[in-house]
Amino acid sequence: SEKGEGCCFKSMVKVKQLDKNQATKINLQKLYEKTIRRLQVSGIVTLFLFYPTVCKGVVKLWACKSYGKFSYLVADLSVECYKGEHSTYIFIAIFFFFLYCIGIPFLAYTVLRPYLPGIHFNPRQPISEINPPNSNNNFTEKDRKKLLKLKLTAASVYGFMWQGFQQKGLAPYWEAVVINSRKLVMIMLIELLQD
Numbered sequence: 001s002e003k004g005e006g007c008c009f010k011s012m013v014k015v016k017q018l019d020k021n022q023a024t025k026i027n028l029q030k031l032y033e034k035t036i037r038r039l040q041v042s043g044i045v046t047l048f049l050f051y052p053t054v055c056k057g058v059v060k061l062w063a064c065k066s067y068g069k070f071s072y073l074v075a076d077l078s079v080e081c082y083k084g085e086h087s088t089y090i091f092i093a094i095f096f097f098f099l100y101c102i103g104i105p106f107l108a109y110t111v112l113r114p115y116l117p118g119i120h121f122n123p124r125q126p127i128s129e130i131n132p133p134n135s136n137n138n139f140t141e142k143d144r145k146k147l148l149k150l151k152l153t154a155a156s157v158y159g160f161m162w163q164g165f166q167q168k169g170l171a172p173y174w175e176a177v178v179i180n181s182r183k184l185v186m187i188m189l190i191e192l193l194q195d
Contacts, residue, residue, distance in 0.1 A: 038116050040157075041157055044107075044161075047107075048108075048176075051104055052183050054096075055100070055183070059073065059088050059093075059097075059101075059187055059191045059192065060191055061075070062191075065194070074083075099120065104180065107183055108161055109177050113171060115172075116172065117139065118132070118147050118153070118154050119172050121151050122150070127141050127143065154187050160178045161175050
């Protein structure tokens, strides 16, 4: 191999061979990709941080308490349940329940799903039917670079959703889907059954 080239970087074009315009375009493209990825991660982290609070606010619109023949909203006892504006707010709450309370775990599932082969890939072992496990794709040694890139991206960008848990099976979905769903059920039990 020529000086400056390693086994993993043979496909890279040397900077000397590029003119300034091409180098600028490549650098701008890399900067754009990195910025988009950081914005995505910031958005996902923000959604996860506010998940319990927003879910609680949505569920509170259904929490009513009975006083004799009348039922009033627990969050605001001046609002009679299922009458007037409250009926409209119930439909808005249903919309946001599906959009946010159910949508955020589903979004986390869809974001992590393409990275599962990379998460489960063990780079210290040869690629085979069991490495990465449970993979529908038939990976070969030619795909090692792709799997390593998936593993690196999953760990560095979306690792907050699954690191700390074991990496086998559905473990990467655990925090994003199971834990958040459990939080939602607990919020619903607390808010709706306080009568």
